[in-house]
């Protein structure tokens with residue numbers, strides 16, 4: 225018996241030693257990553273593999289006592305068993321270290337966790353909402369803004385952000401338009417690339433966070449802009465409008481994708497083989513992994529696409545969803561399904577390989593506490609340099625919509641200024657709704673920003689309240705439309721002022737996830753306030769704070785100066801004040817069309833001609849509305865400056881080109897006004913006859929230039945086949961010969977035109 229025990233122990237030792245050595249092989253950083261992954265996968269039990277595909281929300285105090293009941297206890301125990309691959313919303317070095325320690329030191333294989341978080345436009349120091357950043361068209365600045373976000377988030381222990389949102393969208397009713405780059409796939413692709421590079425950095429050092437392109441796909445086209453609604457879409461729109469920014473992120477080296485809540489033509493994106501297997505992992509060769517959106521695997525049951533949790537898990541994994549965010553169905557169902565043979569283990573292996581690849585590439589196996597540096601956490605988060613960077617980004621994001629009689633910039637001394645509007649003194653709204661890591665009331669308000677300019681007399685009155693309740697991520701906003709008690713005081717200061725600055729718009733929690741609207745006006749009684757104040761003093765500068773395009777025809781007609789200032793983040797008030805006072809000359813251009821009224825939505829510049837685009841016969845039978853013009857109030861690409869620019873000499877190098885040749889286009893731009901300034905020169909094409917109808921205009925190039933007063937620059941663009949072609953309904957890229965129209969201009973509606981032939 226003794227001998228048998230001895231022999232048994234010896235055998236165990238050999239097995240253990242053998243296992244340990246094998247185990248160690250994946251720790252050998254000199255071996256290629258794919259080999260290290262293979263060693264590790266061989267070591268893993270089915271449960272451990274499925275565990276890697278499981279992501280939990282850290283819904284308990286992870287540094288406090290261990291949870292003793294409910295789902296938190298189950299989550300905690302599963303981490304200990306090695307049945308969790310990633311956590312979300314656990315943040316802060318102490319917290320991340322505590323959870324990572326369990327995964328690395330208490331589980332059999334010690335596989336480190338990924339820590340994900342919604343770092344949408346900054347972490348604690350917030351930059352402008354992404355839609356606002358997109359208005360800058362400044363790719364370097366946008367990249368830098370993502371870098372700042374990555375510096376702070378990584379200093380807080382995080383290694384993965386659920387951003388960028390690259391959903392193209394053209395319906396301002398949808399609350400999530402604030403998260404994306406607007407309506408254009410070309411601009412959207414450039415911005416997507418910049419943001420991925422900013423988040424991930426050059427090398428995977430401890431300031432890199434893995435980026436995640438979301439929401440794959442077509443979420444931006446939910447019907448009627450209603451959140452979580454269904455999407456029905458043509459292949460042509462999918463290939464030409466929705467997919468290009470996603471493809472751009474793959475080309476930029478993104479490591480993760482998130483699928484989306486919506487169905488696409490009847491199939492939930494989460495269970496969509498065509499999107500995830502055929503396109504993303506097939507045609508595009510994506511080697512990273514796909515995380516589901518929050519509970520979107522289980523939601524396939526509610527959609528009516530899966531019968532129960534097991535069916536949902538099977539459909540999602542077959543379709544290529546690699547990680548389950550908070551549905552809890554992979555961890556409870558996949559092992560059983562694989563054992564029964566209903567799900568092939570090779571599918572699980574593929575998902576695990578993808579997840580482990582990211583962990584290896586990040587260097588987490590070599591140092592699982594790579595992001596856990598208390599000193600960096602203390603010095604980096606919220607520091608001065610980050611604030612300067614987000615201020616720079618905020619100024620670049622502002623769009624001047626109107627400036628009659630040069631009311632702006634404001635005089636710096638000797639003026640009496642009345643500042644009116646609840647949003648003028650709001651330190652919360654500029655933070656937007658994706659600001660989970662930022663402290664409440666940490667934005668610089670417009671009032672505070674304007675108080676920096678001390679040689680004018682500045683008086684403030686709120687005029688009205690926008691929200692009646694305390695603002696929060698989880699609650700519906702209750703809007704005030706009954707209390708007018710502040711109107712008289714506001715009118716009084718307006719009457720006595722030289723200039724009135726009114727800061728009106730949406731509060732931060734009126735856009736973002738779950739925050740669709742059917743009205744695009746100034747919420748509550750702000751429009752009435754604007755009109756009442758206008759009666760006593762029409763010298764108004766209207767500063768808009770909003771997370772989506774608004775429809776403000778009355779203001780556009782009557783108010784002499786309008787500044788689109790979105791939700792600009794932590795430094796909002798400073799940025800706005802510097803623009804109002806001319807210390808920064810605005811140069812932003814709209815990344816989304818602003819409608820005249822809600823009924824025009826969706827409205828976008830790159831529409832099709834239709835068979836009846838204009839009123840040829842002076843009757844009603846043409847494509848229009850009978851009660852409002854069909855054009856937007858402000859088109860895509862629109863934005864003014866304190867100076868003016870003139871465009872001349874649009875030249876195309878030759879009248880005709882062969883396919884494959886570079887098409888050279890140039891134009892002279894002169895600063896004809898009284899200030900140095902920046903201009904965004906935009907090039908649009910139109911393919912008037914094609915095998916599929918093409919949009920009336922498509923942005924294909926742009927350049928952000930700086931011109932001193934009186935200066936002229938010649939801007940050169942080079943177009944290749946890639947700019948001239950399009951995808952057919954089968955996803956095949958076609959470049960067709962024929963005539964092409966070109967417009968180079970200052971917005972999508974105005975510019976110089978020419979044409980060339982492609983042979």
Ligand code: NOJ
Pocket residue numbers: 342386438517518737
């Ligand atoms: C749901 C949202 O749709 C997604 O964008 C986000 O990343 C996850 N929740 C996690 O918070």
